[in-house]
Amino acid sequence: MEYGMYYLEQVTPYEAISRRMNKVLASGRTRFQDYFIFETTAFGKVLVLDKDVQSTEKDEYIYHETLVHPAMLAHPEPKSVFIVGGGEGATLREVLKYKTVERAVMCDIDDELVEMAKTLLPEWHQGAFDDPRATVITEDARGWLETHPDTYDVILIDLNDPVGEENPARLLFTVEFYELVKRRLNPGGVVAMQAGMLLLTHHHQHPVTHRTVREVFRHTRSYHNYIPGFFLNFGFILASDAFDPAAFSEGTLETRIRERGLGLRHLNASFIEAMFVLPKDLLEAIQRETMVSTDALPFYLTEEGEARQAPYQP
Amino acid sequence: MEYGMYYLEQVTPYEAISRRMNKVLASGRTRFQDYFIFETTAFGKVLVLDKDVQSTEKDEYIYHETLVHPAMLAHPEPKSVFIVGGGEGATLREVLKYKTVERAVMCDIDDELVEMAKTLLPEWHQGAFDDPRATVITEDARGWLETHPDTYDVILIDLNDPVGEENPARLLFTVEFYELVKRRLNPGGVVAMQAGMLLLTHHHQHPVTHRTVREVFRHTRSYHNYIPGFFLNFGFILASDAFDPAAFSEGTLETRIRERGLGLRHLNASFIEAMFVLPKDLLEAIQRETMVSTDALPFYLTEEGEARQAPYQP
Amino acid sequence: MEYGMYYLEQVTPYEAISRRMNKVLASGRTRFQDYFIFETTAFGKVLVLDKDVQSTEKDEYIYHETLVHPAMLAHPEPKSVFIVGGGEGATLREVLKYKTVERAVMCDIDDELVEMAKTLLPEWHQGAFDDPRATVITEDARGWLETHPDTYDVILIDLNDPVGEENPARLLFTVEFYELVKRRLNPGGVVAMQAGMLLLTHHHQHPVTHRTVREVFRHTRSYHNYIPGFFLNFGFILASDAFDPAAFSEGTLETRIRERGLGLRHLNASFIEAMFVLPKDLLEAIQRETMVSTDALPFYLTEEGEARQAPYQP
Amino acid sequence: MEYGMYYLEQVTPYEAISRRMNKVLASGRTRFQDYFIFETTAFGKVLVLDKDVQSTEKDEYIYHETLVHPAMLAHPEPKSVFIVGGGEGATLREVLKYKTVERAVMCDIDDELVEMAKTLLPEWHQGAFDDPRATVITEDARGWLETHPDTYDVILIDLNDPVGEENPARLLFTVEFYELVKRRLNPGGVVAMQAGMLLLTHHHQHPVTHRTVREVFRHTRSYHNYIPGFFLNFGFILASDAFDPAAFSEGTLETRIRERGLGLRHLNASFIEAMFVLPKDLLEAIQRETMVSTDALPFYLTEEGEARQAPYQP
CATH class of the missing domain: 2.30.140.10 (Spermidine synthase, tetramerisation domain)
Incomplete structure (x- = not known):
């Protein structure tokens, strides 16, 4: 150094x-x-x-393609999208690449961050905030979803891990929150979320989130990708009541990617499918997991990456 | 901290x-x-x-399963194996899990390191050095292969990247070296090698190695896996003249893993196949690559991960 | 790096x-x-x-000469010395350079450390532990002094700063402890102690210790020296009831250094005198200080170097 | 951290x-x-x-008082001052505290730095640049002194160590440069300079500079002080042909400090005198030193702090 x-x-x-x-x-x-x-x-x-x-800047395309496109491609014709978090605007940018999208609502509680991103992070949003189809809300996403009954084809959740007992984001990782998300999905809707690093010693965020989401949705699928800028392998989850979002029929993905003109840089059809294949040790960790995070006992992560349940005292 | x-x-x-x-x-x-x-x-x-x-210690099983088993499983009945490098003995350990293996020769130039590993790193070798099927040679692998005409079913190459113009390992990454390796393979033989980190800014080790190996072998296949202890995604290469080592017929991998009683912790059949699926940007980097490393102009890596060709002056 | x-x-x-x-x-x-x-x-x-x-190893002579010799040279004929702390044996070594010394008792609570020093730190003790005049006690120094009425010509205190409210060493920085020390001094005796770093933002250890010692001894003098291995300027205190230990009459120091054959490497007479001259800002900080550390309200240092008083709960 | x-x-x-x-x-x-x-x-x-x-910001007063006032107080009535380096303006500020000063010329080669200091470092210059007695020149100091025959009562040199063979500042540490400085002093003039860290392993900058200055001036005196913001003890040199600048007659320093109304925060008369007292090991290192830096063979420091002589090739 x-x-x-x-x-x-x-x-x-x-x-x-x-x-x-x-x-x-x-x-x-x-x-x-x-x-x-x-x-x-x-x-x-x-x-x-x-x-x-x-x-x-140089690898955000990998992260955002990985978060956004499996869900959007799983849906036959996504018209409305809700984004939880994602303040710098790149998730929104990827969503707006779909010409079928008529309405994209991004809800990030941190208005100052969103303003800063507009000025200092143009490489991320690339003008997405100015798209007439985009709406930006700077409120607590759970509160907003509770009070606004609009429904969406796709909901994308991009939140940091709930590290620490005091972390207010803990209530965005519970059965009750995922049930709310499900109520805000249109029939045939699908939800995708970032779901924690997959590090030997830090497996707990992903298994607990997977286990919790599975309480709510009929189909819950984990996938993963290496994010160079984090020096970490990350887990993601795709969930739907309508269909198995990782079971694409032969050629469907390839056709949709081509027809929708997405200009993907990192993903292609076969790599998307490969992301859903998990190594044996991770599969077993997910299968072993029994913790279900609820509003009464929301989980949080310790600095060591262990998951604990305790009431949340704001 | x-x-x-x-x-x-x-x-x-x-x-x-x-x-x-x-x-x-x-x-x-x-x-x-x-x-x-x-x-x-x-x-x-x-x-x-x-x-x-x-x-x-905690994640070496991921690295060594990834290096060893795709090659060993690709071969219908591996009896003889040669290992270039691998001084701590874990590659040898994985190889010896195959009951068909009659002879495993490990060649690591650093005798002091091998001795130290025997005492201080039992978690790696787990007694592999004492297996009567194992032979350890502490000489320069290229020199030894040149002077010993024995041939093998599988050759595994576990070398560090050739960083720096002065690096003597540069001559272990050339067309001529891979041709020597090929001459030491039995008919139907297969070679596997660790082939560099896959980091946004460090793509050059992998593409150049892939391009160079492809000069020599009819079938050259890249695969990749995240190694937690490195905080990096790593590339590997499988090559063979006899058959496409990544094209397993339906169920073959699963059957071989079960029949050979390997006790894998990280790999399973579907994950092995998924490792061979590369993201679009990496695929393109490999396809674009034109540099072929030769004894006359062996490549080396700069600290920035760029590949350069220059004569090697020992 | x-x-x-x-x-x-x-x-x-x-x-x-x-x-x-x-x-x-x-x-x-x-x-x-x-x-x-x-x-x-x-x-x-x-x-x-x-x-x-x-x-x-390379600069301990600076620290130990600075801690030991001003006190030893201030005394006309030091025969008995008690050392609080000093487990590695270098304080003892410097003390034993005085041929007048008949008895040197070192009391360091950490017996394991003392044993380790004997084997691993010969450059520090240089055989001092084997000197027949030396006695090593591995008990709590305060407890030992309370129960052993022996008295000494010089007492040297070499303790770490009492950082943190839980620090048991807090009771070795109080009026009551210094009164005990005074009772264990012979008439004409003198005490020296290491008294904290003198860093812009960390002045509080030194002023509080000075202020507390001054409650007990008629003459309390601060001095300072730069300790290269710490990258810090350190404060020390010399105290006596019998005489002003920093007021050497013309030529006395020089004569004593020569006559006692000490082989000093860092100190000489004029530098010893110069160490007692403090810069204006430090002098003012000492004069301003009002905190007196007592057994009822022993002080401790915060990580920021601020001094606070609170009862000590073992 | x-x-x-x-x-x-x-x-x-x-x-x-x-x-x-x-x-x-x-x-x-x-x-x-x-x-x-x-x-x-x-x-x-x-x-x-x-x-x-x-x-x-918090300790610059220590450094700048130490660099400026010994020289200024040694002079009976400093009217003109030349500063080599000192771009942030604090040396100038201290100089201008003397009401006798009619002309203070600061020469720092880095005009961009000086401009930045004006805006971003007001705590340093405190308006000194606007004083009508101040002149700022942004040229090479040696070149400027060579071509401008003006003379001064005090010259203050505030340069970084000449680390590295390529360092252009090497020619500001030679006999010839100090002779030029001497020619620019009025009769009775005095020069002060920062002269390197005094660290166990880094004694060479100071002894070599002392030895070189002594070639030129009849009286050369080293002094030292701990600079908290550097975590280092620093050496300084005061030199004059006219008188021993460290030999103040009884009470002179005290009187001058009071009469000149300097508002010193760190220095007082006795501490200034104490700064000129060096420890034995440093004194010996200075006495042992034989290297004299000249234009033909200017010295430079290695990263280890060793001094080497070699021709300077710009």
């Missing part, structure tokens, strides 16, 4: 990553979280919220 | 990983390389050679 | 020092504290207890 | 300091050097040039 500026991120309680910063574009605190935006040589701009790297 | 001892590893020239060490078991230098062996909380013992983490 | 092993020490809550370790000689935990002993290029062996570097 | 932004500075080749940055105010490169300006909790704003911390 040469002299200069670094960003330090604890990946586990025992392993940390230092990233050389060429320039710091912004740092401070919104009402909800610390933020850091800086430039690096290999990953371009990097966005950090609280202690975690959220996204890097 | 709490007070205490850390191991610092530069993953790219701009990003570094610090690992908290609970205890240092050994550190020093053999005739060939620096070594560090220490204990960590999450990954157990960690082995570092020169600047790179080679293996961790 | 090159790849390899480092020791990380937080010097303030915001500034940390990384030291490259060439080799780790020992690491673990005694009943009382974590310990780390390692080799470095510039400072030789380094001893760390809990989170603080205690001493380095 | 908590998550967040850090500045990494190598203090020796083996020891490094990380400083937590709350906010980055500027970072980039002028024509001459890299710069970083950031805010920290304990030291306030920090200015870094190339790889070294130059100054921190």
Whole structure:
């Protein structure tokens, strides 16, 4: 490590990553979280919220294609989409690539972050906020969904892990929240979510989320991909009551990708299918899991990645 | 980061990983390389050679299953195996799980490292060095293969990346070396190798190696897996003149895994197949690659992960 | 920072020092504290207890000469010496350089540390433990002094700062403890102690200790020196009821240093006198200080270096 | 170390300091050097040039009082002052506290740095640049002194160490440069300079500079002080042909400090005198030194702090 500026991120309680910063574009605190935006040589701009790297300019396409397209491609004709989180606008950007989409509602509680993204992170949103089909709401997503009965073809959930007992996001990882999400899906609707790192010692976020989602949806499927900017393999979940969202009939995916003109950079039909194939040890960890997170006993993660259940005291 | 001892590893020239060490078991230098062996909380013992983490106790099974079994399972009845590198003995251990194997020859130039592994890394070799079918040679693998005309059903190559113009390992990544390897394969033989990290900014080791191997073998297939202890996605290559080693007929893999009684922890039949499916951007990087590494102009990697060709001056 | 092993020490809550370790000689935990002993290029062996570097091979002579000789030289003929702490034996070594010394009692609670020092830190003790004049006691120094009425010409206190409310050492920084020390001094006796780093933001250890000692002794004098291995300027205190220990008459120091044949490497007469001259800002901080640490309300330091008083609950 | 932004500075080749940055105010490169300006909790704003911390808001008064006042107080009535380096304006500020000063010329080659300091570092210059007695020149100091025959009562040299064979500052540390400086002194004039860290393993900058200055001036005196923001003890040199600048007659310093109304925060008369008292090991290192830096063979420092002589090839 040469002299200069670094960003330090604890990946586990025992392993940390230092990233050389060429320039710091912004740092401070919104009402909800610390933020850091800086430039690096290999990953371009990097966005950090609280202690975690959220996204890097050079590889955000991998993360956002992985979060968005399996769900959108699983749906025969997605017209309306709701996004929980996703403040920098790249999830919205990917959603708006679908010409069938008539309405995309993004709900991120952190209005200051959204404003900052508009100015400082154009590489992410690429103008998506200005699309007439897009609506941005800066409120608590659960509260908003509870009070607004509109329904959607696809709901995408992009939240940080609920680390720490005090974490208010814990109530966005419960059976009751997923039931609310399900009520806001149109018939034939599908939900996708980011669901935790898949690290040897940190398997618990993913299995518990999988187990909890499975309480609510008839079909719950895990998939995974390596996100270079995180130096981590991440888990995702696709769920639907209507159909198995990972069981594409021969050629369907390929046709949809071509017909919908998505210009994918990382995904193709066969790789999407391969993402749904899990290694044996992870499969077993998911099968073994018994913890179901509820509003009465929502789970949270310890710094070690262990899952614990306890009442949430705001 | 709490007070205490850390191991610092530069993953790219701009990003570094610090690992908290609970205890240092050994550190020093053999005739060939620096070594560090220490204990960590999450990954157990960690082995570092020169600047790179080679293996961790808790996840080495992922790396070694990934390196060994696709090749061994591709072969209908592997009886003889040659291992280039692999000094800590875990590749040998996985190979010896096959009851058909009558002879496994491991060739690692670093005799001091092999001796140290026998004492300090029993979790890796698990007694493999004492198996009567095993032979350990501590010489330069290329020299040894050139002078010993024995042939093998499977050859496994487990070498570090040829980083730096002075790196003597550069001559183990050339057309001529792979031709030598091919001459030492029995008819129907197959070769597998570790083939570099797959990081956004570090794609060059893998494409160049793929392109070079393809000069020599009729069938060259890349596959990949996430290695938690490296915090990286790694590429591997399987090659054969006899058959496409990634084209298993329906049910073959599953049957062989069951019949051969391998006790796999990470791999299963469907995940092995999924590892051979590459994302679009990596596929394109491989297809675009034109560099072929030869003895006259062997390639090397810069610290940035770029590949360059230049004569090797020992 | 090159790849390899480092020791990380937080010097303030915001500034940390990384030291490259060439080799780790020992690491673990005694009943009382974590310990780390390692080799470095510039400072030789380094001893760390809990989170603080205690001493380095190459500069320990500076620290121990500074702690020991002002007190020993202030005394006209030191025959008996009691050392609180000082487990590695270098304070004892410096004390035994005085031929007048007939009895040197070192009391360090950590018997495991003392044993380790005998084997691993010969550069510190240099055989001092084997001197027939030396006695080593491994008990709580306060308890021992309370129950043993022997008295001494010089008492040297070498303790870590009482950082943290739970720190048991808090009761070794109170008026009552210093009164006990005074009762164990012979007439004409003198006490010296290490008294905290003198860092801009960390002035509170020193002023509070000075203020507390002044409650007990007629003459209390601060002095300071830079300890390279700590990268810090450190404060020390000399106190006596009999005479002002920093007011040497012309030529006395020089004569005593010469006559006693001490072979000093860092100190000479004029530098000893200069160490007692404090800069204006530190003088003012000491004068302003009003906190007196008592058994009822012993002070402790926060991580920020602020001093707080609160009852100690063992 | 908590998550967040850090500045990494190598203090020796083996020891490094990380400083937590709350906010980055500027970072980039002028024509001459890299710069970083950031805010920290304990030291306030920090200015870094190339790889070294130059100054921190909270302790710069210690450094600048130490550099400026011994020379200014040694002079009976300083009217004209020349400053080599000192781009942030704090040396100038201290100089202008003397009402006798009629002309203060600061010469720093880095015009971009000076402009930045005006805006971003008001805590340093405190308006000094606007004083009608001040002149700022942004040229090479040696070239300017050679072509401008004006003479001064006091010359203050505030330069970074000449680390590295390519360092153009090497020609500002030679006999010929100090002879030029002497020619630009009025009769009775005095020069002061920052002269390197005094660290166990880094003694060579100071002894060599002392030895070189002594070739030119009849009276050459070293002094030292701990600079908290550097975590280092620093050496300084005062030189004059007219008188011994460290030999103040009884009461002179005290009187001058009072009469000149300087409002010193760190220095007082007795501490100034104490700064000129060196420890035995440093005295011996200075006495042992034989290297004299000349234009033909200017010295430079290696990263290890060793001094070497070699021709300078621009």
